[in-house]
Amino acid sequence: xxxxxxxxxxxxxxxxxxxxxxxxxxxxxxxxxxxxxxxxxxxxxxxxxxxxxxxxxxxxxxxxxxxxxxxxxxxxxxxxxxxxxxxxxxxxxxxxxxxxxxxxxxxxxxxxxxxxxxxxxxxxxxxxxxxxxxxxxxxxxxxxxxxxxxxxxxxxxxxxxxxxxxxxxxxxxxxxxxxxxxxxxxxxxxxxxxxxxxxxxxxxxxxxxxxxxxxxxxxxx
Ligand SMILES: [Zn+2]
Numbered sequence: 001x002x003x004x005x006x007x008x009x010x011x012x013x014x015x016x017x018x019x020x021x022x023x024x025x026x027x028x029x030x031x032x033x034x035x036x037x038x039x040x041x042x043x044x045x046x047x048x049x050x051x052x053x054x055x056x057x058x059x060x061x062x063x064x065x066x067x068x069x070x071x072x073x074x075x076x077x078x079x080x081x082x083x084x085x086x087x088x089x090x091x092x093x094x095x096x097x098x099x100x101x102x103x104x105x106x107x108x109x110x111x112x113x114x115x116x117x118x119x120x121x122x123x124x125x126x127x128x129x130x131x132x133x134x135x136x137x138x139x140x141x142x143x144x145x146x147x148x149x150x151x152x153x154x155x156x157x158x159x160x161x162x163x164x165x166x167x168x169x170x171x172x173x174x175x176x177x178x179x180x181x182x183x184x185x186x187x188x189x190x191x192x193x194x195x196x197x198x199x200x201x202x203x204x205x206x207x208x209x210x211x212x213x214x215x216x217x218x219x220x221x
Pocket of ligand 1: 110112114
């Protein structure tokens with residue numbers, strides 16, 4: 001067990017240890033329903049420990065609602081069976097300029113405090129032989145967002161998968177988000193937000209990257 005001070009340091013600095021989300025080997029041995037039942041039990045204990053009366057009509061259903069929300073909504077992206085199928089198509093138009101999917105909603109959670117990370121992602125790629133359905137990009141972003149996350153890891157996970165599916169390094173992912181663990185606890189800074197940027201291939205060239213940054217910086221629809 002780490003010293004409590006060390007635990008706080010890891011949380012406040014939002015360190016992450018790897019690109020892969022650290023998962024136990026038996027992470028998905030239990031069904032979703034079994035997980036909901038178990039989490040419901042444990043969360044009711046937390047509520048009781050806080051002094052809450054679970055016989056109250058308003059509180060009695062909270063452990064179940066909480067457990068279902070964790071497994072089915074906030075953290076559905078932990079389970080690989082929920083990963084969207086990234087079907088790609090032949091680039092028949094031979095469109096070979098930048099394609100940008102902007103303002104993709106990010107609803108994630110910080111893995112150090114289990115508080116929301118909310119914001120937007122902008123993703124672009126330069127097609128070669130393959131193109132991807134636009135909504136698939138949104139779905140992939142949502143899938144990786146819906147797990148306990150670190151913002152730097154989230155952009156890398158999205159980038160790596162798109163590079164692999166599209167068969168090109170020419171992908172860029174930018175993410176701007178507000179962390180509730182920064183705004184509502186700790187430093188309690190209400191106005192700051194965090195931007196992370198990961199890219200490969202042609203986006204390593206300053207002029208190509210600047211074209212992307214200029215477009216995402218323009219007025220929105
Ligand atoms: Zn946090």
